[in-house]
Amino acid sequence: MKLPQVLAFDVFGTVVDWHGSIAREVDAMGLGVDGDEFALAWRAGYQPAMQRVRSGELGWTLIDDLHRMILDDLLRRFGIHHLDEAARQHLNRAWHRLDPWPDSVAGLTRLKSRYMICSLSNGNLGLLAAMAKRAGLPWDCILSAEVFRAYKPDPATYLGVAKVFGVAPQEVMLVAAHHDDLAAARACGLRTAYVERPLEFGPRHPKDVSPQPGCDVHATDLVALADLLRC
Incomplete structure (x- = not known):
């Protein structure tokens, strides 16, 4: 070759x-949800979110911003309503860590x-x-x-x-x-x-x-x- x-x-x-890292951060935050399930659900939104950009439904959007859109939806779905903006930003940046x-x-x-x-x-x-x-x-x-x-x-x-x-x-x-x-x-x-x-x-x-x-x-x-x- x-x-x-x-x-x-x-x-x-x-x-x-990504899975182990996100699951550990979610569990460490004590959000009352299973970190494994939350990590999988967050990642499951990744391709559909990018497809919205590919299709032209969204203009060019960074993954950080797509991750945040998915996160805000997940927090509602998992019944997590107490996180303030600083905590949401910190959790979203778990993908940097x-x-x-x-x-x-x-x-x-x-x-x-x-x-x-x-x-x-x-x-x-x-x-x-x-x-x-x-x-x-x-x-x-x-x-x-x-x-x-x-x-x-x-x-x-x-x-x-x-x-x-x-x-x-x-x-x-x-x-x-x-x-x-x-x-x-x-x-x-x-x-x-x-x-x-x-x-x-x-x-x-x-x-x-x-x-x-x-x-x-x-x-x-x-x-x-x-x-x-x-x-």
Whole structure:
């Protein structure tokens, strides 16, 4: 296999543990709801909210603002009415404080020694920068849907990475824990690497991480990916 020049990483679920992080914060706030259920419900609003932007129903809207729209609706649905504006803002910014998976920093550091590494996330730039600072994610470059004003799986996001780095699409490899993201990247000519994250939705909801056709690489985690990509 000819090796790529640039590795672009999905972030939520692939590099960081959104479910565990959100569930812990919700439980710590003592809101009287199950953190696992609240985290899943918050994430379930993610794709529908982005679809409102993709369809033109909403103008360009940052993920921080979409997360807040979903949160306000969830607080009503879960019967949580006592949080003031400061508490709502703090809870919404929990997405800036997501913990990396245990292998992420070590794996990214090894991969960075040989490749240009960047994020390619629907998260906005401020969110991704705060997350990287807190978690020690060693990106060479932070790329976001915000840069391209388009949410994945819009081709502008995947092809935008190649344009930023001045390389051909086939010299970029998308690394993700989501087969739909990877399939969209392949349709744009990118190489793809699947990373297993069986606990993305928490230990009560294990995910099928079986290999699927099409990916160039299938890795159990980011350290294993570094092994496979000769770092």
